[in-house]
Every structure is written in C-alpha cells, then in structure tokens.
Amino acid sequence: MKRISYTILGFAALLLVASTAFATPWANSVVLKTRIFNDCPGSVLIPTNTYPALVEFDEDGLDCFGFANLHNWTLSQDGVNPHWYGNxxxxxxxxxxxxxxxxVNGSEAGLRVGPWWSPNVxxxxxxxxxxxxxxxxxxVLPFYSxxxxxxxxLHYTKGNPISLEIQYDPRSNTVGDEGRVQYEVVYLGNTYTSPWLxxxxxxxxxxxxxxxxxxxxARLGGFAQHRLTNGDPxxxxxxxxFDIFFLNTAPTAVKASTWGTIKAIYR
Incomplete structure (x- = not known):
C-alpha cells in the first residue's frame, strides 16, 4: 500500500534532522609542537603525550641568556594534524x-584558543x-583576571594542581547576540567562575x-612557556x-532533502 500517513512522514523527517543536529566530540588526540620559541636550543626537553590522561613538557638545562622556550599541544582528529575550529x-x-x-624565573602554562593569525602563541x-x-x-579572548x-x-603556588576550564557559546556571532566565553578555575578545593564575557x-x-x-x-589546546635562568645550569x-577534557556541542550542517525525497524512502 503506497498511501502513507503524513504524520508518520513528518515524524520521520524530524528523526532525520535530529540524527545529524549535534556533533560528537571533535577530538580523539593531540599533537605536540615544541620550541616555538627556542631561546635556549641546548635545553633537554622530554615531551610526553598520553592524551587524555597526560600531556607534559619536562625541560632541563634552561641556563641560557634570553626569554623563554615555548611548546604547545593542540587538539587533533588523527593524531598527526592540528584540527581547526570554526567561529x-x-x-x-x-x-x-x-x-x-x-x-628561578618561573614558567607560564595553561589553555589556549589560538586565533587564525597566531594559532600557536x-x-x-x-x-x-x-x-x-x-x-x-x-x-580575541576577552580579558579576565x-x-x-x-x-x-587568587594566586597559584607552584606544585599544586589547578583545574582550568573554558566554555565557549557562539550564539549567533552577531551584534546584540555576540559569542561569549566563561572561564573557570578549581584550586585547593574551591571553584571560581568568571561572568559570561x-x-x-x-x-x-x-x-x-x-x-x-x-x-x-582557530586552534584549541594548551601551552608551556619555560623562562630561562642564565647562570643556573x-x-x-x-x-x-592531566585529565584533558573536550566536548564540542556545535550543531552540524544538515543535508537538505526535499519532501519528495523523504516520501520516497517509504515507497
């Protein structure tokens, strides 16, 4: 019987859209890039990548004149190429x-939302x-301290674990409905959250x-910038x-289908 209920067809169309409306996480690995800044080329660097459990940059011999050595990790879909993210x-x-x-001169490290013109820094x-x-x-990140x-x-003391989180909500990316971001820190058992910016x-x-x-x-990931201490071998x-977590909740593109195409599925 070729006659089919339009109620059923409408429901089928909704299912078709719903099945592709939301993306699954867009990363299953990270790629490392070392010595983006390389003011101390003779340092001994041991990188570790067991994503998502641990990504680490262990660097010895920072006895050089200059500023710093910079390394980073970037989310990837294939473990080889950094993945690019959209607005x-x-x-x-x-x-x-x-x-x-x-x-003695310390370090800087954290999460990264690298813009297209400077994705690594x-x-x-x-x-x-x-x-x-x-x-x-x-x-392009809104400033917050x-x-x-x-x-x-709040101030960090070396050796303590600190959880960092970035939530990005693009909304419609237009005037009056701009994209927004919220930063969160969990430190020494307490949670600190910025307003939506x-x-x-x-x-x-x-x-x-x-x-x-x-x-x-844009590229998403983290970085480690180790400053140099000249005269201290x-x-x-x-x-x-540790415990790197990423979730992409953006809607995916839905393939356009005509009403006739949907009906044909049930003929």
Whole structure:
C-alpha cells in the first residue's frame, strides 16, 4: 500500500534532522609542537603525550641568556594534524595543570584558543609563576583576571594542581547576540567562575573569518612557556596537563532533502 500517513512522514523527517543536529566530540588526540620559541636550543626537553590522561613538557638545562622556550599541544582528529575550529563551534575545554621545577624565573602554562593569525602563541588562559597570576588574555579572548585584588585575588603556588576550564557559546556571532566565553578555575578545593564575557572583535576587511567570537580556523589546546635562568645550569621546569577534557556541542550542517525525497524512502 503506497498511501502513507503524513504524520508518520513528518515524524520521520524530524528523526532525520535530529540524527545529524549535534556533533560528537571533535577530538580523539593531540599533537605536540615544541620550541616555538627556542631561546635556549641546548635545553633537554622530554615531551610526553598520553592524551587524555597526560600531556607534559619536562625541560632541563634552561641556563641560557634570553626569554623563554615555548611548546604547545593542540587538539587533533588523527593524531598527526592540528584540527581547526570554526567561529560557530561551541565547546568546553578543561585540564588540570601542575607547574613544577626549580627554575628561578618561573614558567607560564595553561589553555589556549589560538586565533587564525597566531594559532600557536596567542589566546591564553594563563597561569604564571613565581608571582602566581591567573588570567585570560590575548588573541580575541576577552580579558579576565582571577588575581585582581578587586575580584577573587587568587594566586597559584607552584606544585599544586589547578583545574582550568573554558566554555565557549557562539550564539549567533552577531551584534546584540555576540559569542561569549566563561572561564573557570578549581584550586585547593574551591571553584571560581568568571561572568559570561562577550567578544567584541570584528575587524574591517577580515569579516570573512567571522565576527564576535573565536573566528574561523582557530586552534584549541594548551601551552608551556619555560623562562630561562642564565647562570643556573640546574634550571628545570615542568608543565603537566592531566585529565584533558573536550566536548564540542556545535550543531552540524544538515543535508537538505526535499519532501519528495523523504516520501520516497517509504515507497
């Protein structure tokens, strides 16, 4: 019998859309990039990648004149190539960080939302020692400091675990409905959360990368920037990322189907 209930057809159409409406997590691995800054090329670096359990940069011999060595990890779908994320991709990225070692000049490490023009360096949710500052800045990320004396006045002490989380909600990425981000810190048993902060970026001539959000072709991950201590051959820094979690909740594109195509499935 070819006659079919339009109620059933409508339900089938909804199922077809629902089955493709939301993306599964878009990462199953990370790729490491070392010595992005390489002011101490003679240091001994031991990288570890057992994602999602642990990503670590253990670096010894930071006895050089200069600024720092910078390394990073980036979410990937194949374990070889960094994955690019779009302006409309909603996500949560979280990891537990421990900074350790005896480098007098300290280190900076944290999560990263690298914009298309500086995917390996900028867009940081940053933890810094020895002063303990915790702040988000750079790239297109809205600035927020957890160390502001007028706010949480929170400071990190080397050797302690600190959980960092970035939640990105693109909304419609338009004026009045800008993308927004929220930062969260869990430290010494306490949770600290920023307000939702909106993106204000929309550069003339670069609109095709996307406005009011992370912009297309962003990279997500973490970084470790180990500063140098000239004259101290024992200078040693370790940045360890545990329990890395990523969830992409952005809707996927739905293939257009005509009503006739849907009906034909049931003939």
């Amino acid at each position: 409309g991709d909603a996500f949560t990225l979280r990891a537990t960080l421990v900074i350790s070692g005896n480098d 900028d867009g940081r949710f940053n933890v810094r020692v020895p002063d303990g500052e915790i702040a988000a800045f750079g790239g 957890f160390s502001d004396p007028g706010g949480f006045n 909106t993106f204000g970026n929309c550069t003339l001539g670069e609109e095709w990368h996307g406005c009011y959000g992370i912009m297309d072709n 024992s200078a040693h820094a370790v940045s360890s990322f």
